[in-house]
Amino acid sequence: MFKCDMCGECCRNLDKSPIYDKLHNGDGICIYLNGNLCSIYNDRPLICRVEKAYDFFFKNDISYDEYLKLNYECCEILKKKE
Ligand code: SF4
Numbered sequence: 271m272f273k274c275d276m277c278g279e280c281c282r283n284l285d286k287s288p289i290y291d292k293l294h295n296g297d298g299i300c301i302y303l304n305g306n307l308c309s310i311y312n313d314r315p316l317i318c319r320v321e322k323a324y325d326f327f328f329k330n331d332i333s334y335d336e337y338l339k340l341n342y343e344c345c346e347i348l349k350k351k352e
């Protein structure tokens with residue numbers, strides 16, 4: 271299972287990929303971010319769900335371990351960017 275420390279950095283950097291364009295107003299900060307937390311967490315889109323996104327988009331291409339590793343690497347890059 272993916273371990274998130276709820277730093278909120280991914281939700282403040284949505285301008286790094288066009289797939290998140292509908293979730294921000296050009297500044298990269300999600301319109302649903304409240305502090306560091308998602309205000310629509312239970313209803314957040316598929317592209318915000320690590321496990322479900324793997325099943326839907328990536329499971330035929332990379333292993334789950336490799337996918338998690340890439341996710342953790344992205345988290346670290348975003349945290350160091352501050
Ligand atoms: S950057 Fe990573 S650790 Fe921070 S909130 Fe996003 S998924 Fe969680």
Ligand code: SF4
Nearest residue numbers: 281300302303308318
């Ligand atoms: S919908 Fe929630 S989880 Fe997705 S980017 Fe916005 S605040 Fe983050």
